[in-house]
Amino acid sequence: xxxxxxxxxxxxxxxxxxxxxxxxxxxxxxxxxxxxxxxxxxxxxxxxxxxxxxxxxxxxxxxxxxxxxxxxxxxxxxxxxxxxxxxxxxxxxxxxxxxxxxxxxxxxxxxxxxxxxxxxxxxxx
Amino acid sequence: xxxxxxxxxxxxxxxxxxxxxxxxxxxxxxxxxxxxxxxxxxxxxxxxxxxxxxxxxxxxxxxxxxxxxxxxxxxxxxxxxxxxxxxxxxxxxxxxxxxxxxxxxxxxxxxxxxxxxxxxxxxxxxxxxxxxxxxxxxxxxxxxxxxxxxxxxxxxxxxxxxxxxxxxxxxxxxxxxxxxxxxxxxxxxxxxxxxxx
Ligand SMILES: Nc1nc2c(ncn2[C@@H]2O[C@H](COP(=O)(O)OP(=O)(O)OP(=O)(O)O)[C@@H](O)[C@H]2O)c(=O)[nH]1
Ligand SMILES: [Mg+2]
Numbered sequence: 001x002x003x004x005x006x007x008x009x010x011x012x013x014x015x016x017x018x019x020x021x022x023x024x025x026x027x028x029x030x031x032x033x034x035x036x037x038x039x040x041x042x043x044x045x046x047x048x049x050x051x052x053x054x055x056x057x058x059x060x061x062x063x064x065x066x067x068x069x070x071x072x073x074x075x076x077x078x079x080x081x082x083x084x085x086x087x088x089x090x091x092x093x094x095x096x097x098x099x100x101x102x103x104x105x106x107x108x109x110x111x112x113x114x115x116x117x118x119x120x121x122x123x124x125x
Numbered sequence: 126x127x128x129x130x131x132x133x134x135x136x137x138x139x140x141x142x143x144x145x146x147x148x149x150x151x152x153x154x155x156x157x158x159x160x161x162x163x164x165x166x167x168x169x170x171x172x173x174x175x176x177x178x179x180x181x182x183x184x185x186x187x188x189x190x191x192x193x194x195x196x197x198x199x200x201x202x203x204x205x206x207x208x209x210x211x212x213x214x215x216x217x218x219x220x221x222x223x224x225x226x227x228x229x230x231x232x233x234x235x236x237x238x239x240x241x242x243x244x245x246x247x248x249x250x251x252x253x254x255x256x257x258x259x260x261x262x263x264x265x266x267x268x269x270x271x272x273x274x275x276x277x278x279x280x281x282x283x284x285x286x287x288x289x290x291x292x293x294x295x296x297x298x299x300x301x302x303x304x305x306x307x308x309x310x311x312x313x314x315x316x317x318x319x320x321x322x
Contacts, residue, residue, distance in 0.1 A: 034174075034203075034231060035146035035215050037138055064132065066141020068215060070203055074172025075132065080231075081176060101146045101235055112147055112212055113237065113318040119208030120314060124307035 032084045034070040037099040038062050047093045054078070058086050059095055066099070136169060140210050148215040149313065150232055152258060153242030154250035158270040158300035159218035160202050162242065165306045166216065167204025175200050176228055199225050201232065216310075221254035233261040238317045240309060242270050242300070248286050255287060264320055266294040266313040292316075 040063040051059065061072060073083040090096045138144055151159050164171045176199055203217045219232050239258050243251045258265050267289065280295055289295070294316045298309040 033235065034217070035148050035235075037141050037144060037146055037213075039141060061132065065134070065137025066144070067137060068146060068205075070174055070215065070217075071136075071169075071172060071205070073174040074203070075136075077175075079176055080174050083174075099141070099144070099146070101148075109237070110318065110321040112145065113314055113321065115212045116147065116208050116214055116237075117311065117314045117318060119206075119212065119214075120307055120311045123206075124304055124311070 031098060031100050032069050032087055033101060034080075035068045035101050037066045037068055038072060038087060038096055039066045041094060041097050046095050049093045049095075051090075051093075051095075052086075054082075055086050055090055055095075058083070059090060062096055138205070138213055139207050141213075143210065144207075144213045145211060146213050146215060148217055148236050149310070150217050150219050150236050150239040150258075150263065151242065152219045152221060152239050152254055152265075153270075154221045154244075154247065154254055157242045157244050157247075157250075159220075159242055162240075162268075162270075162298070162300035162306045162309075163202060163204040163216045163218050165301060165303045166206055166310065168207060169205050171202050171204045171218075173200045173202040176225075199228055201228065221251075221257065229257065229261065233263060236263060238313055239263045239265040240313050241265050241267050243267055243283075243287070244272060245269055245283065246272070248283070251287060264317055266296065266309070266316050268300075268309040268312075269295065269297045270300050271297050 040059055073080045151162055153159050201217055201219055203215055206214045208214050217232055294312050296309050296312045299305045
């Protein structure tokens, strides 16, 4: 099964998000994956900049703790592609910090899987 | 779009600064119980994200030099479970439509594995889903979602119908029940762990 019949994520420049994102390109996917954790940086590390209302609302959302990229999209109802672009811009300006998931490596996987297994057992019996 | 929703403390990832995020996919055909299973385990109200997908229109328009486009929206829903101070697990519910390649790549990249929900009454609907999971090289376990009144086939017949490998785990579950859903997930994780040995 090949499974490609031409569906692509809508290019941001075609729609209103263009306005929001000022036409910036798509960021590096590895660093803003669905489960990359994001939080606002300390005020003094931020470069002074005028943020768009959308950037500001994402920054506000991230200021009280860590959320994954997917959760930020879920809470704001922005399309994922738009969220990624806005976050990339915020990161560029030093406004947010990100914790990408670890690269997959077999030994690391094993430790993580053991931790997940023990956690599930502890929680659900 | 506009102002940020106000979130409570519990909405944020506990100990986020030291957490490693991992994900497991919950896949299956239409209405098989993906959202129900995620909701029964998740510590947050399940959320969904949307991606607007476009497809260039077919050749008739191209001949006229008109760039026609078809647009559709695909949603994936997900939940979260804080495992420990070091690991936070996300569960992503993914529809079994293989045409959204980009979305599938996004979901599958770095996933630990997949729990495939199956309705014993509609086994054939699960074929494309399993094809897709195999295509992306994900390890998986089968959870037979036990709808009321649905006669559960014996496991051998089900394995045969789905063409499963001998060591692929098959469990039954009621996606509405937290313990039952967690047990299915535990079976998957134990299997994934065995595969690393
Ligand atoms: N009896 C029974 N009903 C279930 C079970 N799991 C889900 N349901 C019901 O089946 C229906 C569909 O469940 P969903 O969780 O929405 O299924 P889904 O796979 O997310 O569906 P889509 O996202 O539309 O593909 C709902 O009405 C659920 O309440 C189960 O284990 N037993
Ligand atoms: Mg659903």
